[in-house]
Amino acid sequence: METSAASTPASSSSAPSPRRRVSRAERERQILDAAVTVFSERGYANASMDAVAERVGVTKPVLYTHFGSKEGLLLACVSRARTELLEVTSEAAFAAEGPEDMLRRGTLAFFRFLDDRAPAFTLLYSEASIAAEAVEAIRAQQTDFIAGLLGVAAPGADPLQLQGWAQVIVGACERLAVWRKRDPRVTAERATEYLMDLAWGGLAGRTDRSVDP
Amino acid sequence: METSAASTPASSSSAPSPRRRVSRAERERQILDAAVTVFSERGYANASMDAVAERVGVTKPVLYTHFGSKEGLLLACVSRARTELLEVTSEAAFAAEGPEDMLRRGTLAFFRFLDDRAPAFTLLYSEASIAAEAVEAIRAQQTDFIAGLLGVAAPGADPLQLQGWAQVIVGACERLAVWRKRDPRVTAERATEYLMDLAWGGLAGRTDRSVDP
DNA sequence: CCGGCTAGGTTACCCGTGGTAAGTTACCGG
């Protein structure tokens, strides 16, 4: 185990990496990658800063000069994921034709993004805790974005109502995403359809009217 | 309520509570109450076992004889909330007439339950982390319950689809609940309506068709 | 080529907090 840290800190050479120095930006990227992996594997609470440092191939104080604290490091991981998420979903939504297509494409892009970034996803939705506020900020970002789109599609609606609908969509997607991890039968496409069934079509037409009094 | 110790460990007398002994069941209840309060106030990670013990009016090892570990104590808190949640929501749903009423009543009961139990709620949805699995079990419980109801209302549907719809509803409710805490304008009734708008009625009829190509 | 300056890095340490072993005492049954 632990043969080589991160990707390959000591590289392939026999020399045990005689203390190479690296630029600040590059080191930060390395640390973030290592942190996402370690935190998602062992869980934030059970992951030690030493473990992250070892994976990068440096010692603990280096992490602190870059990110200040363990929590700070977690927050930086979340922050990076956040930026990427908005990029992916907004790009998908703006390529759509009309509200229904927009909802479908955006949702599908969301599920596919989480497929690509499985470790970061685990970190976000299973081990948030301390970063609760930062994760909440991601949801707020997505909610505002969706509420804005809904506002264009339904100009007459009350702003609060638009926000409420956006909350429903964000919450539903988050839950569907977690569910997918437990049941491989649920593809990104299928999850998207389940969301569309309710959010777009509604249950009203899908229930057996004979049960309804 | 507040029988005695909880908020007043040293009681009222000048004597600093000369080591009173209490039955096992009673002590466990006291500890759970204190834990929910302390964990939700300071956050699980920042709350010390000593703080919980002090609030109860005992010393740390007592907590360990009852719950084994800090995580065990958190899990016990979650477990208690879980039982109560199913009681409340199933009671509401079974009092309903037809699917739509059932969805509405169940949802409303959920939001009102969280109003009653604000600290436990904070604990569940903002500071879970370690208890992620236990919180996930609550969601599974509610999802299964809702999928069962949907199965009765829509007998023709695919079981996986029913589960998917239930995930959408659970996720939407959870998110609406968190949102409500930040915006007092969103009453339990209003949040319920926003869910019904999408989950029952669907967006299809609510968008401006002129935007749709 | 060399001396020195600085940013990147390390060693060695502190202390708060989860967790426990061993001793102490309140209450109950006889």
Added chain:
DNA sequence: CCGGTAACTTACCACGGGTAACCTAGCCGG
């Protein structure tokens, strides 16, 4: 009144987050 036991306390350990003090690779002017 007197054991016995379950409830409780004191005193302690160890691990991990966080930091002060020191070190050195590597560039840069002379």
